[in-house]
Amino acid sequence: MILGEGTEGALITELVFWTIALSTVVSAIAVVQIRDLFRASLFLIVTLLGVAGLFILLRAEFLAGVQLMIYVGAISVLIIFAILMTRDLEDGSTAHNFRIPVALVALILMGVSIYAISNTEWNIIGTETLNTDQMNQAADVFSNGIPTLAKLLLRDFVLAFEVVSVLLLSAVLGSLALVRGR
């Protein structure tokens, strides 16, 4: 038994995956290549939507919703507002002089990580790594993910959960204090 039997490997899933993957990567390149910052931020929104689609393909519907609300709904609006507020003096986002070495470094990093990804023996979920009982458990976890995620967040990771709420509060207070000025 394979998790997601029936949908995984179907032609329509492949088509959806390649469409999302291509548009995500192309618009990510557009984000760093387009000079007009406002247009770049619109392409950033396309990338964030594509990542939300990837989350749905990965059976993380809750995270896809969170991605839509926080990234597409809140962060991109913040970025667009900041661009519009500071727009009057800049003629776009130019790169500085050593962009070619930086591009080389990024390309080398990408090549090394793709090499490492394709040469690692991953411990894939399947009948070789799990017995039948565990497979049923795993299928249950993925078909009913949100309660499991809530248990993890509020039991095993509860310290990080509380610390992150304090972090958010201090970030909001700090940004208010910074922007409000005198």
Next chain:
Amino acid sequence: MTLERFLIIGAILFAIGLYGALSKKHAIAVLMSLELMFNGVNVTAVALSRYTVPKALSESYQTVENAAGFLLTGHVFAVFIITVAAAEVALGLAIIIAIYRSRSTVLVTEAADMKK
């Protein structure tokens, strides 16, 4: 194959974001590239959580309570990354606006007083 292609997309997004974050002059462009890097990491975390088995589950799951729940650890990481990214963007944009007000520039190359 199915795991690797998601990981490769994550790596590509991270590399593009790295290029943008290191080569852009405009501070908001740097922040947008940082968002790309965060998203690459998120895709990687969720893909690993979807396709790979943690050691606790494949070896000794009787001794670990709620072992199947650890399949979703990558989702928890992604939730925290998204939260920290939201805090980071709010603070970063506030700092950019403060710099813009006090010295009317948004270029990271010009706000470099600590170099002198």
